[in-house]
Amino acid sequence: MDTHTFHQSRKRFEPLEKKCSFCKTGSNKSKMEDNCFYSVYNVGDRLNLIVFRNVKFKEIKIGIPRCES
Ligand SMILES: [Zn+2]
Secondary structure, X not given: OOOEXXXXXXXXXXXXXXXXXXXOOOEOOOOHHHOEEEEEEOOOOOOOOEEEXXXXXXXXXXXXXXXXX
């Protein structure tokens, strides 16, 4: 992905985009934790793990850029 960077120990994709995806006017200046992170679980019967870069995860998070307000 070229819009996110994967953070191995936090098991999440952190967005590279700073512009807020919610209000479209604000921007996330510096705080990664202001972003909105959605958990993605693999709930399929056959495959129970998400495989990314040869590492298996039961859950990963995908960040959506979000400003403070
Ligand atoms: Zn916003």
